[in-house]
Amino acid sequence: MVEIEDDAVVPFVEALDGSRCPECGATVEWTVNLDADGTTYRAQHCGNDYYLVPHHYRFVVDEGGVYEE
Numbered sequence: 001m002v003e004i005e006d007d008a009v010v011p012f013v014e015a016l017d018g019s020r021c022p023e024c025g026a027t028v029e030w031t032v033n034l035d036a037d038g039t040t041y042r043a044q045h046c047g048n049d050y051y052l053v054p055h056h057y058r059f060v061v062d063e064g065g066v067y068e069e
Helices: 012-018
Strands: 031-033 040-045 048-052
Antiparallel strands (some): 031 040, 040 048
């Protein structure tokens, strides 16, 4: 479980599945807004609004070819 803390950086899946309200300790439920300008995650709990911004990304390497000019 991860306690929500302003500007904390934690793994995305851990934040999405295990975030706890810093006031009461309950697990919060995120709602997702899929938008062309970017995906946002929001939770409301104990009268507070929380936003989740992804900071961790997975690298994908294509070893098939090398870019040539």
